[in-house]
Amino acid sequence: MIAFERVTKRFGSWTAVNDVSLTVGEGEFLVLIGSSGSGKSTLLRMMNRLIVPESGSIRVEGTDIAALRPEELRRRMGYVIQSVGLFPHWTVERNIATVPVLLGWPKARVRDRVTELLELLNLDPRRFRSAYPHQLSGGQQQRVGVARALAAEPRVLLMDEPFSALDPITRGALQGELAAIHRDTGTTVVFVTHDMDEALTLADRIAVMDHGRLVQTATPLEILTHPAGDVVRDLVGREDWGLKRLSVETVGQRARPEPTIPGAPFPSAAPLHRALSEMVARGTDRLPVMDEGGRPAGVLHLADLVRGPATSP
Numbered sequence: 001m002i003a004f005e006r007v008t009k010r011f012g013s014w015t016a017v018n019d020v021s022l023t024v025g026e027g028e029f030l031v032l033i034g035s036s037g038s039g040k041s042t043l044l045r046m047m048n049r050l051i052v053p054e055s056g057s058i059r060v061e062g063t064d065i066a067a068l069r070p071e072e073l074r075r076r077m078g079y080v081i082q083s084v085g086l087f088p089h090w091t092v093e094r095n096i097a098t099v100p101v102l103l104g105w106p107k108a109r110v111r112d113r114v115t116e117l118l119e120l121l122n123l124d125p126r127r128f129r130s131a132y133p134h135q136l137s138g139g140q141q142q143r144v145g146v147a148r149a150l151a152a153e154p155r156v157l158l159m160d161e162p163f164s165a166l167d168p169i170t171r172g173a174l175q176g177e178l179a180a181i182h183r184d185t186g187t188t189v190v191f192v193t194h195d196m197d198e199a200l201t202l203a204d205r206i207a208v209m210d211h212g213r214l215v216q217t218a219t220p221l222e223i224l225t226h227p228a229g230d231v232v233r234d235l236v237g238r239e240d241w242g243l244k245r246l247s248v249e250t251v252g253q254r255a256r257p258e259p260t261i262p263g264a265p266f267p268s269a270a271p272l273h274r275a276l277s278e279m280v281a282r283g284t285d286r287l288p289v290m291d292e293g294g295r296p297a298g299v300l301h302l303a304d305l306v307r308g309p310a311t312s313p
């Protein structure tokens with residue numbers, strides 16, 4: 001879907017991105033992570049030609065983007081940034097409709113799409129359609145920003161620290177909404193963050209950057225169990241490594257196929273660290289598990305949380 005081959009970008013004598021090769025698969029959720037100044041945003045902005053590399057090639061769906069007009073490329077890619085960047089004198093509806101209007105969609109189709117997106121992002125269309133950005137909370141503005149980026153059904157969504165200015169509750173809610181949108185639409189997502197918990201929650205694969213170089217690209221579980229070096233180890237953090245380890249596997253992956261037991265059933269899709277918290281809260285060492293259809297799906301034992309692949313902080 002997106003292929004970087006030996007891409008380098010310099011600003012004067014500073015090499016912001018250094019000889020990076022990276023492939024993002026169709027429908028993949030790739031998270032770029034690294035310390036401040038490591039080159040994440042520069043790498044992301046090269047995907048929609050906001051920044052042009054010195055050398056190397058970037059192909060999107062097989063086409064070298066150097067051969068495409070930037071506007072054409074950007075209309076095919078949604079882009080969400082931390083500061084949202086909504087047009088202040090436009091209503092929510094007009095903000096979301098920006099690209100569909102540019103593309104000449106009929107009015108009724110634009111209106112239906114805005115309604116659909118507001119509902120998808122949990123914003124009541126009756127209340128928010130005609131509101132102006134300054135009348136919205138930060139979380140609501142960010143939801144509108146995501147809706148706007150999705151408006152013309154882009155195949156790629158580029159997101160640069162989109163939720164980092166939000167409080168933890170709103171941030172968690174938006175992460176959940178984004179994960180659902182990704183699952184339901186199959187949109188390819190490239191997401192920049194410096195928060196490892198956010199990366200572990202959202203990513204199919206995590207690409208770790210350090211001083212302009214790509215130091216590891218791997219699944220969340222591999223990043224945790226086989227970090228490529230101290231840079232990755234430090235990003236993961238050594239203190240609550242065990243809880244992070246539990247956050248990348250689901251209850252369903254560890255539950256035993258046993259007849260269910262009394263008690264409120266716990267969802268099999270939930271991460272294991274939530275099950276641990278639930279056991280502590282309930283004062284129990286076993287939880288009945290249910291699948292997405294509400295059917296019994298075995299029992300999770302406390303002992304199941306400490307078995308599994310070898311660990312490596």
Ligand SMILES: Nc1ncnc2c1ncn2[C@@H]1O[C@H](COP(=O)(O)OP(=O)(O)OP(=O)(O)O)[C@@H](O)[C@H]1O
Nearest residue numbers: 011014016034035036037038039040041042043194
């Ligand atoms: N337009 C520019 N002119 C000069 N230097 C730049 C420019 N843009 C980025 N840089 C430099 O390139 C390096 C990488 O910047 P980039 O924004 O990609 O980092 P980042 O990993 O996204 O950082 P952060 O997490 O702080 O946003 C930094 O040292 C930055 O100062």
